[in-house]
Amino acid sequence: MLQSEKRSLVRFLVIYLTSTLLLFSLASWIFYTATKHQIIDQQRTALKYEADHIISKLRLLHNSNEKKLIYPRSKSIDSAIYDTDKKYIFGSYSDEQSLQKGKETDMLYFIKKVEPYYLGAAYLRTSKKLERAPIEKLQKSIGFFMLVAGALFLVLGYYLGRLFVAPMRESLEKMNHFIQDTTHELNTPISTILTNIEMIETFGKHKESSSELKRIEIASKTLSRIYDDLTYLNLNHHYHRQVVTVNMVALIQERVAYFSAMSGAKNLNVILKLEENFTLEIDKNDALRVVDNLISNAIKYNKQNGLLEISLSKESLIVRDTGIGISAEDLKYIMQRFKRANKSEGGFGIGLHIVSQVCENYQFEFEIKSILHEGTEVHIRWKK
Amino acid sequence: MEKIVLWSLLSVGIFASSSTLENDCLSCHMMQKIPNDLIYRRYLMTYSTKENVEDAIIKYLKNPQKVNSIMPPQFFLKFPIKKLQNIEDQRRKENVKAYIEKFDVQKRLILEENSH
Structure with missing residues (x-):
């Protein structure tokens, strides 16, 4: 592959892959954000269901004549009830919690109003730890997708690049062939001219037209140098x-x-x-x-x-x-x-x-x- | 020492309020089989906080009429409207506090060991 062809291919691949990567990153980010919200919403829905369940239990407890009223409790979801002044009444937390949502980023909260106020409860606060496993799974899936897509687009980009630089390669090859042919055809006449000038100078037959001969010599030597340069360039890759x-x-x-x-x-x-x-x-x-x-x-x-x-x-x-x-x-x-x-x-x-x-x-x-x-x-x- | 004296005074105070409640209110309620627990729960379901419940009951006790009560009309068919008690406001207030303390349903809440 020629140097210029390689350079063009690399440039094309860089532009192509960068733009594709940017586009895919943007699409993946949008997809990730939407799906993450969906996962969080699903987990929040579980909190809502638990809140409804607790309220129905509170209604039963409110009308119960049992000596001990067993507060409903779930394995993964904690809850507490508050009066209209937002004062803590009872809950499954290890300590008294205020009604406000906590600032922890890995917790989900849901606050529901209770009406009528069963057991005096006006608000119900439910919370659970955010399950990160589905989000991590999503991140891995997107990473894997990006990797596969990247590899696929690299291969595709390489073939596309080769396809695009093909006309340039043909033109360069044509030019190289032309230079090769030209240099080959120039060699004999230049050598003949220079040899004959040397003979004329050696045998002293140039007295009358020495300035004209000098000009011919200069032109011939210029041609000879150009020939040498072109030959050097053409053989450069194979030259030992x-x-x-x-x-x-x-x-x-x-x-x-x-x-x-x-x-x-x-x-x-x-x-x-x-x-x-x-x-x-x-x-x-x-x-x-x-x-x-x-x-x-x-x-x-x-x-x-x-x-x-x-x-x-x-x-x-x-x-x-x-x-x-x-x-x-x-x-x-x-x-x-x-x-x-x-x-x-x-x-x-x-x-x-x-x-x-x-x-x-x-x-x-x-x-x-x-x-x-x-x-x-x-x-x-x-x-x- | 100070704590012991404070607790003793408090206990004596509660006991005193409790006995006043028995004499002023519950003795009659017992005779008439008035469901105290049910009344308290109804007030709690309507007013949520103990302070609001206390205010509502005092308001009714000062002016015992159907319009000042949250009990349904059928309740008064079975249990007639009480007469106005001629007692001091402070005593009435203490009685209501003791009533709320006695029938406080929230105190009966416990956490289940096995969760679902």
Whole structure:
């Protein structure tokens, strides 16, 4: 799966699952609240039935001639009777209770008026402990339902996501195939042009048209670098790296010489501050892509008679130019693939993306500082 | 010591009220077979509190007429209206208190050991 495809799928899943979860949570909460009230109401109804039962018993007791009048009592429900002044008369509580409902959240209360006042009772207070078992069972059921629904929607969301990103995947695949085919077809003519230029330069047949040949050389080398970049990007996933000791000083000098025609065309002042014999454990092609892209960018976006300074030390590689610079807004996205801050020059916008990928692979710190119209400074700090 | 004296005085007071009730009221009630218990329950069912019951009975005793009684008309067919007693208010009040104390049905309430 491509990186962008994975990102889109993850974003879709996050949005889809979050909204579904929110919706389900809201529905579950409404259901839970309604059912909980229903359970509590059922338990309160038991209190009402008990109150009616006690009142009927009070009526019998009121008319009874027995010496001892046995007050009706239930296992789970306590009760007490009060006169019209709300004064306690009698009850099944362990101590005298006031007529008001208690403040305990786990208790249910029911107060009923008694008329006529059997045994002087004007009010009857019944109460019982709230049975939490049915509520806990309900909570477990809702939790289980949410879990199952969540898993189901995760699977469904994944398939839906794959379905939605399929057109994007096709487009990306088509573009990759196109780049692959193009690079393949470019290789032979670029090699032919560069070889022939070298032959002309070697055999000294270029005296009359040396400036035209220089331009052809620059254009060909630009094409060659683009070809190398595109090939690198396409093979990136399958490419087997060979980490060797690379002499970075020699590499930079060689690439500066390679691009000398380009830098010469802009009459750039190239300053090299290279720490002698500095080597790096890196795949040679990776090092080449980094150096090539940074130098070519610094030349391409530089001003006429500008400055190109390359500093290499044990800590870092710094490429500084006095070119057109990058705005702060563009700087945020400049490392993304196919992103270009300035379209006045040729290119695909893949150079800095490649540099950033290489840095990520080797855990180098990659930083770009730039001021628009003043210049750019690229820092690569080697890992400690 | 103070408690003993207080309890003694209280007991003597209750005993004294009780004997006055016997002489002033219950002796006649016994002869006429007036259902004291039934009357008290009827008052209690109507007035709920002992204070209200006391007030209602005193009101009737001061002016013994059918309109001042809560007993049904049939009751008076069997038990004629009593004559006004020529006693002091305080004594009447004490008699009524003693009457309520004697026939207090709420005192007979107990809790059942086995619940349903």
